[in-house]
Amino acid sequence: MKTASNKHDELGKCFAQHLSAMTSDISPKQINRLWQNIVTRYGEPQRAYHTLDHIEQLLVQFESIKHHLSEPHIIALALYYHDVIYDPTCSDNELKSAEFATDTLSSYLSTKQCQQIYALIMMTANHQIDTLVDSDKYNDAAYLLDMDLSILGAPWSAYEQYAKAIRQEYTHVADDSYRDGRTAVLQGLLAHPKLYLTDHYYNQLETQARANIKHELTSLAAL
Incomplete structure (x- = not known):
């Protein structure tokens, strides 16, 4: 049986793989720092469902449908960050999560990539897809939202x-x-x-x- 730390290690390795695939301008130390920040956030005491177990469940789903995606690495990072800010007493968690993700990743990813991740996280607020997205991005967003509601x-x-x-x-x-x-x-x-x-x-x-x-x-x- 996997321990929590084992599961977190596997999630961390997966995070590193997706981020490394999108940029060569980042070191293992920098990736680890970003990952430890995610671990800390999802381990906060006010969480019971929106934990790393939720992210693990989504990544299991992701592995089975990633061949349907045009930009799987973008979707994976959106999954990791979509609940990174979570306060049950607030109504703007998605906005704060989207801002956190883009602020955190802007040093390593392109503006376009950050904008995509931001938009995807914002769609999880009401589970509706922005009608302006093109067909490939619509398909990717649809899978992201369906995974979140799985x-x-x-x-x-x-x-x-x-x-x-x-x-x-x-x-x-x-x-x-x-x-x-x-x-x-x-x-x-x-x-x-x-x-x-x-x-x-x-x-x-x-x-x-x-x-x-x-x-x-x-x-x-x-x-």
Whole structure:
């Protein structure tokens, strides 16, 4: 069984590979410093779901779909940084994460690459794709957003753990307020004609995701 440090080491190696593939103007020491900063952020005490375990789950997904992507290294870095700033009491985490990523990476990547990562992270705020992106970038963004929502279509046991972890992150919110807020979020998801934008994820997860969300709504109504 892998220990947390083993998993973090593997995630760190993967991070180094993607970043090194995009620039030769960075040293192993610099990459390690960037990685340790990510580890520190995702290890903050207010996190229960938005941890490095979440990033690991996304990178497992990434490995199975990366052949569909036109710019896999950009998508991988967007995954690593998309929740790097996370305060459950704030509503601008995606913006702060996008700014953090571009500020951190601007010394090593081109302006265009940083702008792409910024835009991708911002799309995770409402899981909608900017209509101005071209077809290749639309496809990449769609996979990124579907990966981020893939937990919704997990088996119920995994989904239930996810729901409990989200509640844990919102311990500062009273039960009634949490129930009302979470219910609104879930009903908003169900209102979408499709939860998943790519055929790959739609065909695999859509039915289970909708069943999970309805199950959680039933549980919330009973509180």
